Amino acid sequence: MTPAVVIIGSMALFWAAFLGVVVIPTVTMPDRPSDTWRATSAAEERGRRLYIADGCVYCHSQYVRPQDWAEGAQRIARAGDYARQQPPLLGSERTGPDLSQQGGEHPDDWHRAHFTNPRHTSPASVMPSFSFRSAAQIADLTRYVQSLGGKDADLRVARQQHWKGLAVAAYANGPDANVAWIHSKVPEVWRKMPNPYPATEASLARGQRIYELYCVGCHGPSGDGRGTAQPYLDPPPLNFALLRRNLIEGKYIGGVLYYQIMNGITGTAMPYFKTQLESAKIWDVSNYVAYNFIGYVDYPLRTDQIDAAYENAEPPPPKGFVKDQP
Amino acid sequence: MTPLNRLLDQFLPAHEHSAARRFLVSGAVWFCAGTLWGLIGAMHLAAPDFFRGIPWLEFGRIRPAHTTIVLLGFVTSALIGATLYILPVVLRTKLYGERVANLGMWVWNLAMLSGCISLPLGYTQGREYAELVFPIDCLVVIAFLCLTYSLVMTVATRHENVLYVSVWYGLGGVLWTAVLWVPGNVMWRPPGGAMIGIVDAVWLWWYGHNIFGLATTPMAVAVAYYIIPRIARKPLYSHTLSLIGFWTLLALYTHIGAHHLLQAPVPTWLKTVSVIDSVAMVVPVATVLVNLWLTMRGALREFADSWPGKLIFAGSIWYLITCIQGPLQSLPSVQRHTHFNNWVIGHAHIAVLGFAGMTALGGLWYVLPLVARRKVYSQPLIGLQYWLVLIGVAGFFVVLTAAGLIQGEVWNNGGTVYRTLPMIAPYLMARAMFGMLIIGGAFIGLYNVVMTLVRGEPHES
Numbered sequence: 032m033t034p035a036v037v038i039i040g041s042m043a044l045f046w047a048a049f050l051g052v053v054v055i056p057t058v059t060m061p062d063r064p065s066d067t068w069r070a071t072s073a074a075e076e077r078g079r080r081l082y083i084a085d086g087c088v089y090c091h092s093q094y095v096r097p098q099d100w101a102e103g104a105q106r107i108a109r110a111g112d113y114a115r116q117q118p119p120l121l122g123s124e125r126t127g128p129d130l131s132q133q134g135g136e137h138p139d140d141w142h143r144a145h146f147t148n149p150r151h152t153s154p155a156s157v158m159p160s161f162s163f164r165s166a167a168q169i170a171d172l173t174r175y176v177q178s179l180g181g182k183d184a185d186l187r188v189a190r191q192q193h194w195k196g197l198a199v200a201a202y203a204n205g206p207d208a209n210v211a212w213i214h215s216k217v218p219e220v221w222r223k224m225p226n227p228y229p230a231t232e233a234s235l236a237r238g239q240r241i242y243e244l245y246c247v248g249c250h251g252p253s254g255d256g257r258g259t260a261q262p263y264l265d266p267p268p269l270n271f272a273l274l275r276r277n278l279i280e281g282k283y284i285g286g287v288l289y290y291q292i293m294n295g296i297t298g299t300a301m302p303y304f305k306t307q308l309e310s311a312k313i314w315d316v317s318n319y320v321a322y323n324f325i326g327y328v329d330y331p332l333r334t335d336q337i338d339a340a341y342e343n344a345e346p347p348p349p350k351g352f353v354k355d356q357p
Numbered sequence: 358m359t360p361l362n363r364l365l366d367q368f369l370p371a372h373e374h375s376a377a378r379r380f381l382v383s384g385a386v387w388f389c390a391g392t393l394w395g396l397i398g399a400m401h402l403a404a405p406d407f408f409r410g411i412p413w414l415e416f417g418r419i420r421p422a423h424t425t426i427v428l429l430g431f432v433t434s435a436l437i438g439a440t441l442y443i444l445p446v447v448l449r450t451k452l453y454g455e456r457v458a459n460l461g462m463w464v465w466n467l468a469m470l471s472g473c474i475s476l477p478l479g480y481t482q483g484r485e486y487a488e489l490v491f492p493i494d495c496l497v498v499i500a501f502l503c504l505t506y507s508l509v510m511t512v513a514t515r516h517e518n519v520l521y522v523s524v525w526y527g528l529g530g531v532l533w534t535a536v537l538w539v540p541g542n543v544m545w546r547p548p549g550g551a552m553i554g555i556v557d558a559v560w561l562w563w564y565g566h567n568i569f570g571l572a573t574t575p576m577a578v579a580v581a582y583y584i585i586p587r588i589a590r591k592p593l594y595s596h597t598l599s600l601i602g603f604w605t606l607l608a609l610y611t612h613i614g615a616h617h618l619l620q621a622p623v624p625t626w627l628k629t630v631s632v633i634d635s636v637a638m639v640v641p642v643a644t645v646l647v648n649l650w651l652t653m654r655g656a657l658r659e660f661a662d663s664w665p666g667k668l669i670f671a672g673s674i675w676y677l678i679t680c681i682q683g684p685l686q687s688l689p690s691v692q693r694h695t696h697f698n699n700w701v702i703g704h705a706h707i708a709v710l711g712f713a714g715m716t717a718l719g720g721l722w723y724v725l726p727l728v729a730r731r732k733v734y735s736q737p738l739i740g741l742q743y744w745l746v747l748i749g750v751a752g753f754f755v756v757l758t759a760a761g762l763i764q765g766e767v768w769n770n771g772g773t774v775y776r777t778l779p780m781i782a783p784y785l786m787a788r789a790m791f792g793m794l795i796i797g798g799a800f801i802g803l804y805n806v807v808m809t810l811v812r813g814e815p816h817e818s
């Protein structure tokens with residue numbers, strides 16, 4: 032081969048490929064906004080720039096695929112979701128969860144705690160702490176992640192803000208009134224449901240592991256609500272001991288715990304765990320919370336509803352608590 | 358001699374092999390720096406609060422520093438160094454414009470140094486492998502234009518009529534990188550350096566894959582094509598195979614960028630082209646490997662006695678593994694399980710470190726004594742480096758692939774990302790440990806390079 036063949040031939044193939052798989056897509060892919068797309072505000076744009084500077088893109092993708100059940104497969108990514116973005120931040124790794132639908136998943140105070148140190152809210156997280164960013168920068172970053180998901184996210188954020196006002200007001204009314212308020216949102220059938228599974232040693236051991244992996248940063252090692260995230264959160268995490276004098280009809284609590292853990296409390300930092308934990312795990316961690324921090328276990332008030340308990344399992348003797356049984 | 362002339366001679370010397378030697382040394386230095394950034398990243402994933410509150414050691418900032426410095430600073434510098442020696446030799450001439458090549462060397466190292474500092478400080482375009490900001494992009498292009506000029510003119514002033522296959526790849530490697538960088542970094546749109554909307558992803562990954570296929574791979578193949586026949590003391594097995602390998606590489610590699618976007622919202626026809634051509638990549642890979650290995654046949658003793666030979670041979674094995682894995686993970690049904698997780702990180706390390714990096718080290722140790730006119734200071738230390746890097750990269754492959762499969766299966770069965778974190782923690786810890794072996798190899802290599810230059814026994818080659 033002559034030098035001319037190498038140079039001209041390779042350049043011809045190179046630019047032909049460029050034409051075929053870069054220029055043609057550029058011409059044929061319109062930058063048309065999708066149904067949920069909206070323009071970004073100045074604060075969100077500043078946050079986006081921080082997102083780029085701090086390399087969030089190396090751990091967080093911004094597109095959901097059909098198989099991503101746990102990551103919000105309610106909405107699969109569409110080309111128009113990225114309109115006007117320079118560059119779109121698709122990402123190639125998922126060390127952390129997908130963020131394309133992140134807006135409104137958590138209230139702002141959760142993000143404040145989380146950006147300061149992700150271990151505050153998520154004990155097993157490997158996300159870096161962004162404590163080196165100023166409060167204003169963290170606020171911008173929060174505005175940006177709250178905007179992810181476009182118009183859908185706006186609806187969720189509005190919902191968070193609506194309930195945030197009510198939750199803060201309820202908290203200001205004092206601890207017992209606050210508990211009464213958060214319980215008032217739990218449907219009747221759940222309020223009057225005991226934990227169908229006994230607080231066996233095995234169940235408590237599983238519950239402890241779950242508690243340490245998901246809850247300890249907020250509710251604290253002794254369940255008093257004074258985890259490391261507490262200073263950032265308003266209202267602060269619940270002190271479970273309060274529930275001892277706020278049992279439903281003086282006897283039920285298992286169903287309330289389950290319902291709240293499953294669905295979270297919108298407007299407060301309490302996240303939902305429906306995607307993280309299967310049903311049995313939620314009952315286990317409820318048992319752990321009830322047994323250790325409330326000092327009261329309501330199994331087996333009613334076993335008529337769920338027939339799947341391990342029949343012969345006996346709860347272990349209480350540790351320093353008086354275990355009430357009807 | 359005026360002081361200006363002296364300065365010129367000092368920094369842009371005209372004597373033979375000075376640019377090649379300096380590129381090799383740069384590669385050895387950046388190997389240490391780049392893998393240290395990698396270790397900080399790996400430590401972060403194993404113990405995230407270790408560097409808490411130090412902005413320039415935050416994971417998202419050091420990761421692009423790691424990839425840029427190992428890929429460009431280490432692998433590419435060392436391969437350029439070897440290429441600058443090999444091309445003149447097979448063309449039976451001297452490098453044309455040694456001063457220009459030296460200028461390229463300084464500009465290149467300035468670019469690497471700027472990247473090594475600017476990325477941890479958060480100056481980035483935020484596009485994977487195209488992170489360097491506009492002024493540094495300009496430096497990279499200038500450096501590659503200098504090298505292209507020097508090599509094109511070397512070819513033009515050659516005394517050997519036939520162009521050996523290494524010349525095609527070596528010349529191509531620098532030329533293609535120079536022209537690829539501009540559209541890849543969307544350099545006419547500073548400071549963002551990106552297209553607007555989803556189409557930017559198409560641009561980015563066309564560039565992202567080409568940087569491996571048109572910069573790293575051709576230069577590594579050029580080095581292997583020269584050194585393997587030299588060590589085997591035999592002519593290359595087949596000219597026809599080299600021709601097929603060269604043209605199919607160019608025709609196919611340039612179309613497969615969209616296999617990074619198979620699950621993203623880009624046009625299906627583009628994905629289809631990329632999958633078909635990715636599978637067809639078996640052809641250029643197989644022709645190159647068959648050609649190299651058949652050249653080695655019957656000469657294994659020579660390779661057993663030569664550390665550069667072993668490094669290049671190991672590189673060719675990793676090339677095989679990478680390029681069996683590559684087409685497989687381009688299939689949508691496989692990528693369903695491997696995308697977004699550590700499987701891809703495993704692929705990246707066996708490719709860039711196993712194949713290109715080990716080949717670059719082979720080139721470094723083969724060429725350095727020739728351009729320094731000194732014997733290598735210590736052969737056993739090359740051996741030690743060989744084993745440390747080989748065990749390290751094999752370990753990476755095993756633990757990262759395992760972690761990736763765990764992540765992929767949990768996610769596909771409805772598990773959350775958070776839930777996989779405790780499951781992969783031991784593997785990420787093991788990765789940090791294997792990484793230390795590689796870093797050990799990098800520093801031992803640098804020591805050996807420096808000692809070769811100052812203490813190596815002089816010889817006339």
Ligand code: HEM
Nearest residue numbers: 123569616617635638680683684686687696701705708709
């Ligand atoms: C037959 C040839 C090859 C094929 C078909 C191939 C295929 C692929 C595919 C499909 C991916 C994307 C995986 C994903 O994101 O799910 C990938 C990633 C990658 N490949 Fe290859 N590969 C090949 C050879 C190589 C070689 C020779 C190199 C290096 C010299 C290389 C370096 C990389 C790197 C660094 C990545 C990671 C990109 C990222 O950051 O996401 N590959 N490859």
Ligand code: HEM
Nearest residue numbers: 392395396398399424427701702705709710789792793795
């Ligand atoms: C010269 C040797 C090396 C080369 C060429 C290399 C290359 C690369 C490349 C291309 C990537 C991007 C992968 C992707 O996005 O798919 C990467 C990521 C990474 N590498 Fe390396 N690497 C080397 C050595 C090391 C060492 C020694 C360590 C650790 C001690 C290390 C740790 C990492 C880490 C932590 C990441 C980020 C992975 C993630 O995002 O989860 N690398 N490396």
